[in-house]
Amino acid sequence: MAVADVSQSSAKVNWLYDARVRAVFYQILTIVLFVLFVVWLGSNTAQNLEDRGIATGFGFLDQPAGFGVPFSLIDYSETSPYWDAFVLSVLNTLFISFIGIVLATVIGFIFGVMRLSSNWIISKFAAIYLETARNVPLLLQILFWYFGVLTALPQLRQSINIGDSIFLNNRGLYMPSPIYGPGFEFVVIAFLVAVIGVIMIRRWAAKRQEATGEQFPVFWTALGLILGLPLLAFAVTGFPLSWEYPALKGFNFRGGAVLIPEFMALLAALTLYTAAFIGEIVRAGIMAVSHGQTEAAYALGIRPGTTMRLVIIPQALRVIVPPLTSQYLNLTKNSSLAAAIGYPELVAVWSGTVLNQTGQAIECILMTMLVYLTISLSISVFMNWYNRRIALVER
Amino acid sequence: MRYTSLCAAGFAAMFVAGTASAGTLDDVKARGELICGVTTGLAGFAAPDDKGEWAGFDVDVCRAVATGVFGDPKKVKFVPTTGKSRFPALQSGEVDMLARNTTWTFDRDVKLGFEFTGINFYDGQGFMVRKDLGVKSAYELDGASVCVTTGSTTELNLGDFFRANNMSYTPVVYEKADEIRTAYDANRCDVYTTDRSGLAAQRSELSNPDDHVVLPEVISKEPLGPLVQHGDHQWGDVVRWSLNVMIIAEELGVTSQNVDDMRASSKNPEIRRLLGVEGEYGPRLGLANDWAYNIIKTVGNYAESYERNVGPNTPIGLERGVNALWTDGGILYAPPFR
Numbered sequence: 124m125a126v127a128d129v130s131q132s133s134a135k136v137n138w139l140y141d142a143r144v145r146a147v148f149y150q151i152l153t154i155v156l157f158v159l160f161v162v163w164l165g166s167n168t169a170q171n172l173e174d175r176g177i178a179t180g181f182g183f184l185d186q187p188a189g190f191g192v193p194f195s196l197i198d199y200s201e202t203s204p205y206w207d208a209f210v211l212s213v214l215n216t217l218f219i220s221f222i223g224i225v226l227a228t229v230i231g232f233i234f235g236v237m238r239l240s241s242n243w244i245i246s247k248f249a250a251i252y253l254e255t256a257r258n259v260p261l262l263l264q265i266l267f268w269y270f271g272v273l274t275a276l277p278q279l280r281q282s283i284n285i286g287d288s289i290f291l292n293n294r295g296l297y298m299p300s301p302i303y304g305p306g307f308e309f310v311v312i313a314f315l316v317a318v319i320g321v322i323m324i325r326r327w328a329a330k331r332q333e334a335t336g337e338q339f340p341v342f343w344t345a346l347g348l349i350l351g352l353p354l355l356a357f358a359v360t361g362f363p364l365s366w367e368y369p370a371l372k373g374f375n376f377r378g379g380a381v382l383i384p385e386f387m388a389l390l391a392a393l394t395l396y397t398a399a400f401i402g403e404i405v406r407a408g409i410m411a412v413s414h415g416q417t418e419a420a421y422a423l424g425i426r427p428g429t430t431m432r433l434v435i436i437p438q439a440l441r442v443i444v445p446p447l448t449s450q451y452l453n454l455t456k457n458s459s460l461a462a463a464i465g466y467p468e469l470v471a472v473w474s475g476t477v478l479n480q481t482g483q484a485i486e487c488i489l490m491t492m493l494v495y496l497t498i499s500l501s502i503s504v505f506m507n508w509y510n511r512r513i514a515l516v517e518r
Numbered sequence: 519m520r521y522t523s524l525c526a527a528g529f530a531a532m533f534v535a536g537t538a539s540a541g542t543l544d545d546v547k548a549r550g551e552l553i554c555g556v557t558t559g560l561a562g563f564a565a566p567d568d569k570g571e572w573a574g575f576d577v578d579v580c581r582a583v584a585t586g587v588f589g590d591p592k593k594v595k596f597v598p599t600t601g602k603s604r605f606p607a608l609q610s611g612e613v614d615m616l617a618r619n620t621t622w623t624f625d626r627d628v629k630l631g632f633e634f635t636g637i638n639f640y641d642g643q644g645f646m647v648r649k650d651l652g653v654k655s656a657y658e659l660d661g662a663s664v665c666v667t668t669g670s671t672t673e674l675n676l677g678d679f680f681r682a683n684n685m686s687y688t689p690v691v692y693e694k695a696d697e698i699r700t701a702y703d704a705n706r707c708d709v710y711t712t713d714r715s716g717l718a719a720q721r722s723e724l725s726n727p728d729d730h731v732v733l734p735e736v737i738s739k740e741p742l743g744p745l746v747q748h749g750d751h752q753w754g755d756v757v758r759w760s761l762n763v764m765i766i767a768e769e770l771g772v773t774s775q776n777v778d779d780m781r782a783s784s785k786n787p788e789i790r791r792l793l794g795v796e797g798e799y800g801p802r803l804g805l806a807n808d809w810a811y812n813i814i815k816t817v818g819n820y821a822e823s824y825e826r827n828v829g830p831n832t833p834i835g836l837e838r839g840v841n842a843l844w845t846d847g848g849i850l851y852a853p854p855f856r
Contacts, residue, residue, distance in 0.1 A: 190673045190689070191689040274704055294663060374662040465690060467691070475602050476668045476691070482630040
């Protein structure tokens with residue numbers, strides 16, 4: 124096409140020497156080559172699969188899976204279809220990522236602040252943890268925790284027994300599981316009402332303080348509401364909740380809920396590893412706030428805790444949030460290392476067991492990648508929204 | 519112009535890569551070594567010995583094929599594969615063949631696009647437990663935690679067995695045999711299930727082998743054998759007949775010790791054909807005429823390989839059982855060499 128352009132315009136300045144035309148030409152050429160490359164890859168794959176007689180397609184999703192898994196948040200058995208195994212593995216990934224992110228954030232903030240403490244022991248203790256956890260490969264940490272958990276915890280018949288209801292051994296942490304009776308939904312509704320109430324009270328208290336300078340005990344009111352309202356509803360509906368206790372029967376504990384050691388080891392490793400990075404990010408964020416801010420707050424007579432909460436942290440967050448997002452994404456993606464210890468998350472179950480049992484490599488890997496992409500992009504979108512909210516509004 | 523030449527180079531590279539594959543046998547010959555997928559380490563079947571050389575019953579199949587092609591059992595590169603990575607490795611051509619305790623099933627043969635080239639071990643799935651549990655039968659295992667390899671037929675058989683007998687179980691899944699052994703040894707699970715040969719091999723490596731017992735029930739058929747990619751019939755034949763040569767040699771009483779005498783003086787026409795004295799059998803496969811002689815001379819016949827790696831006098835201690843020759847009451851049987 125570019126050749127034709129050249130011949131038409133030969134009367135005027137030769138287009139071959141026009142930088143803009145050449146730029147466009149190269150860009151079009153690159154796109155065409157890229158599209159050709161993708162088409163070539165696709166047709167090659169299809170050809171190879173056909174040559175080797177490998178069936179393709181997503182028809183396998185409603186076939187029975189036939190294998191069991193040690194840990195599931197949904198009702199799953201060997202007769203469930205592959206699709207259920209997929210849902211199960213996605214939920215397990217989300218479960219460990221969510222809990223990991225919450226715990227890592229809390230621990231990270233605590234250690235980040237501790238690292239800056241003027242107390243020598245606290246500061247050095249935090250430094251040792253941060254440096255160790257950041258500088259040992261995550262896979263090793265996972266294996267360390269896993270075999271640590273397996274060997275350090277007592278055997279099944281010597282379980283640590285807390286009040287005949289919670290048992291801890293190297294098969295897992297066994298807890299009573301709740302059985303909800305009729306009317307329990309009112310307790311949930313009461314809780315939601317309390318949460319909404321707390322948000323409204325906070326706004327009202329902030330406005331009142333701005334207008335009059337008077338403070339309102341928001342924290343204690345919120346605590347009272349969030350605990351009190353559901354408890355009240357619970358009592359009124361006649362305590363519609365009972366517990367199923369785990370009991371040692373035959374080979375294992377039966378009944379109740381269980382957190383398997385694979386989950387505990389993975390959670391410990393992921394949390395402590397990511398928390399160390401978050402700690403450093405928090406430290407950097409706080410140090411980025413000029414010391415004059417602290418001094419100014421002190422000069423106004425604001426106490427150190429309040430200074431930290433109302434002056435330093437809000438400004439530090441602007442520095443903290445963008446790299447924090449990367450750490451959240453890292454934690455989620457790193458959960459795939461669970462395949463090494465057999466926690467049934469997405470990579471272990473879907474692009475591991477299922478891929479192997481069905482041989483549908485392309486389909487399984489594609490679905491796995493799509494899930495991670497979706498999770499990561501969702502976290503990104505949320506964190507970007509939060510970042511915009513707290514960012515400095517320039518006037 | 520920089521960009522265009524780069525793109526052109528990339529394009530050229532793609533088409534070269536796309537047309538590189540002729541026949542596997544030619545590829546192997548051109549490369550100068552066979553690439554054989556084995557386990558990540560299963561005592562007696564495929565594991566590095568104290569000198570760091572791979573040895574074992576499955577390894578001998580790889581060595582037999584390498585000897586058939588090159589006359590030299592050392593010309594093999596062993597690629598350890600997990601239960602999960604073995605099939606993609608073979609499908610993608612990263613390995614020329616697999617010899618790694620792989621069960622021949624319809625799905626693998628037909629749907630995954632492989633060709634099983636024989637059976638070198640007739641196995642069945644069993645259960646191993648601690649003696650102090652006092653369990654005498656697999657039917658007493660209701661509610662047990664069971665360690666199993668992910669992505670294996672054993673994982674599916676396990677589910678079927680417990681379901682068929684109305685029993686419940688908790689699976690504990692790992693990818694590698696040594697992970698399972700560590701977890702089972704640490705009492706993470708009550709039961710270890712895999713092929714009975716694998717159980718015997720793993721038991722020999724536990725901290726106290728005598729504390730563990732393999733239960734009598736065999737819950738499945740597990741014909742284990744080497745496999746290659748579907749569609750390359752010449753290569754499939756090479757692998758198939760390399761294994762058959764070892765079995766036929768045992769039937770005919772040819773061993774690595776007496777193979778030279780046999781070649782010089784045997785009057786038995788099948789032995790003469792096998793050892794390349796009569797006929798042109800090797801060249802029809804694309805190999806030298808003395809390929810079978812080389813296999814028997816260096817790797818030995820089936821019985822020699824068995825006794826050396828997994829037999830009663832090894833730590834694995836497996837009796838021949840159904841793996842005895844059909845003439846000795848087993849089901850091992852190779853087509854005639856003619």
